[in-house]
Amino acid sequence: MGALTLRNVTLGYDRHPAVHHLSGEVTPGALLAVVGPNGAGKSTLFRGIVGMLKPLAGTISLHGANARDVAYLPQVADIDRSFPISVFDFVGMGLLRRTGLFGGIGRRERLAIEQALQAVGLTGFEARAIGTLSGGQMQRMLFARLLLQDARIIVLDEPFNAIDAKTSADLLDLVRRWHAEGRTVLAALHDIELVRATFPETLLLAREPVAWGDTADVLTTDNLATARRMCEAFDEHAAACIVDAPSSARAA
Amino acid sequence: MMYDVLIAPFVEFEFMRRALAGVLTLALGGAPVGVFLMLRRMSLVGDAMAHAILPGAAIGFLLSGLNLIAMTVGGLIAGFTVAILAGLVARMTELKEDASLAAFYLFSLALGVTIVSIRGTNIDLLHVLFGNVLALDDQTLLAIAINATVTMIVLALIWRPLVMECVDPLFLRSVSRAGAPAHLAFLALVVINLVNGFHALGTLLAVGLMVLPAGIARFWARDISTMMMVAVAAAIVSGYAGLVLSFFTKVPPGPAIILVTAFVYLASLLFGPVSGLLRQMFPGRHLEA
Structure with a gap:
């Protein structure tokens, strides 16, 4: 199948x-x-x-x-880059299906986010606001979020x-x-x-x-x-x- | 001397204590909602909504005079109706939210002014337009407190989808269905807090204690949690200072509070460390890396 x-x-x-x-x-x-x-x-x-x-x-x-189990990277991302959110928190959105809307981000989740950032070469960028990233760094960040979505x-x-x-x-x-x-x-x-x-x-x-x-x-x-x-x-x-x-x- | 100016009015007069309690409660609920309004670029939407609640409040007034509970319920119904209709039209048709909201709120505002002017006196109209924070009775204070409590609880519940819908709406849509309910719940919170501000500051200035503190916070904080705290603090301090100013001058309390808030806003615009004007004019020497 x-x-x-x-x-x-x-x-x-x-x-x-x-x-x-x-x-x-x-x-x-x-x-x-x-x-x-x-x-x-x-x-x-x-x-x-x-x-x-x-x-x-x-x-x-x-x-x-479910269509929502598919990880999707759109061509034109509709991201508000001026929003005051850090790279760490942004990438953490990829865990939404695991944590749900109210679940906490614990030690295991933090580790997963760190590893995803490392995999895309953004270690050290955790606290940076997303608006300060270059185009390439932005794409790396989006890939880190895709990694965390863990989709089939x-x-x-x-x-x-x-x-x-x-x-x-x-x-x-x-x-x-x-x-x-x-x-x-x-x-x-x-x-x-x-x-x-x-x-x-x-x-x-x-x-x-x-x-x-x-x-x-x-x-x-x-x-x-x-x-x-x-x-x-x-x-x-x-x-x-x-x-x-x-x-x-x-x-x- | 300091005691006479800053504390004595509140010790001596019960209506000042009530006003202070009202303003503090307004700040706790309204300022965080204002921050989200700003981050979603909906500050003017808040202003439009403030006018949209007028016919509901006016019908409540028509049915039961200056009864604040009736006016609250009426305002909530009118506000929800306009917010939900505008939201649905924006989601189901090509018309964007700003245009669809403008259409509904103009209709609503015209209706409201018509209703008040048919039945009310000029004093009633003044009360509706500018509120009266010095005349808050027990029932109204309780209503304001309940609204603020509901606001904080709901905001905590929808925090995650709300932030995600601001930053990356397409992503939220692709992983969750929570976007639309969170958006509607947020619009409801906007209405609740506008009705709250309506009693104290009137329909024209109600949005002031929501939008101005949020603008202030943007000049002092880089992340959203700190922004919330700065906004609440700015609203509390301005509300208190506005009441003191109004007590010792002939300025009515509503405009006094908003004037003080606006003054703090101007100071933040000049001196704020995050993109404040002075900071931009004198950024200091550039760094090594």
């Missing part, structure tokens, strides 16, 4: 599809890259998976897991954008560690070389699935050219879609 099954999923806004007729299964422990041009529907797909967007049609199944499924939306090479490499090590621990990781990425080097599986998306499978088979010149020709604009006068059958994309 898969960790995540998509059955003929159409996701979109105001009836216009942004991801059209996507079917497939993500196996438990998969390390899947989602690749496609801007506007291909990568973020929309992720928002559907974490339950923030209801599919227009089709079903997304997490096989018993981790969804990363363009996690390495505007991040320098050293930080990307450090954070990519964490992704590899999650993969080695048997967690399912989905990541939207633009760096094709990075995907080829690290991600065994790829979904090439261009509003509709272009290809889904082993990275080497998916990222061919032909497929990438097809993805690039994708039409981005919604047609205001589009007729209602009557295709009910799943599209021909191959399930992984």
Whole structure:
């Protein structure tokens, strides 16, 4: 049984599809890259998976897991950086599902937070206000919080954008560690070389699935050219879609 | 001499003692709520809500005269109605909270002024607009104390989701359903404390003892817990000093309290160690690392 099954999923806004007729299964422990041009529907797909967007049609199944058990790093974080909160307390939010709304942060939790900060290289930053962090440090902090969420499924939306090479490499090590621990990781990425080097599986998306499978088979010149020709604009006068059958994309 | 000015008025006159008790209780509940209002960039929302409670209080007044309990209940109902309607509209449609709240509170304010002017005298209208902290009776003091107690307990309960919704609302939404209930509970607290301030300071200034202390605290503290303490302390000191000022001058107590608070705010703006103006103009030599 898969960790995540998509059955003929159409996701979109105001009836216009942004991801059209996507079917497939993500196996438990998969390390899947989602690749496609801007506007291909990568973020929309992720928002559907974490339950923030209801599919227009089709079903997304997490096989018993709750959408809130998925750790999600959005592309555009809606974080108020001027809020007076320390790095330690911010990262501690990742423990919410363990402590609940009222549970205390005891010795064990403190240790877990310290270890997460150490894993992302932010030891010594505990008392700093989050507003004083650089872009790279901010991303490291968000990864520390993801670590503490201890989720079976981790969804990363363009996690390495505007991040320098050293930080990307450090954070990519964490992704590899999650993969080695048997967690399912989905990541939207633009760096094709990075995907080829690290991600065994790829979904090439261009509003509709272009290809889904082993990275080497998916990222061919032909497929990438097809993805690039994708039409981005919604047609205001589009007729209602009557295709009910799943599209021909191959399930992984 | 110091005794005559600072303590004697409260020893000699019962209405001063009552006023002091009222102001201290207001500070305990209102200032922490004000800090959250500021951190959520809702300071002006608090102001709008203060006007929104007017028709409820006015209907209470119409039904039973200057009965503070009736006015409290009416104010709570009107405030909750506006807060919840505005919150629901913001969550369910494209309209943002500020716009939807503006629409509801203007409607509410117009209705309130209409009701008061149909039935009341000019003195009633003055009481509604500016309150009278020197005329708090037992019942009203008790109501204020109960409201402040409820505020502190509820704030402790919703603290975690409230902070998380301020810092990173998307994250809270992705891990918990507590965001929306916490938000609505917080709006309820805002209304409760506005009704509280309404008795002492009137509908125009009620929000003063919430928003100004929070602004003061921002110049003195970098973390939210210290901010709360500074805000409460600032509200207590200003409330007390305002009462003394009002006792020895002809300034009415409500405006006196808010004037003193505003003065403390200006001083903090100048001298506060966290981003105060003097600190910015004379930051000292830069550090080595």
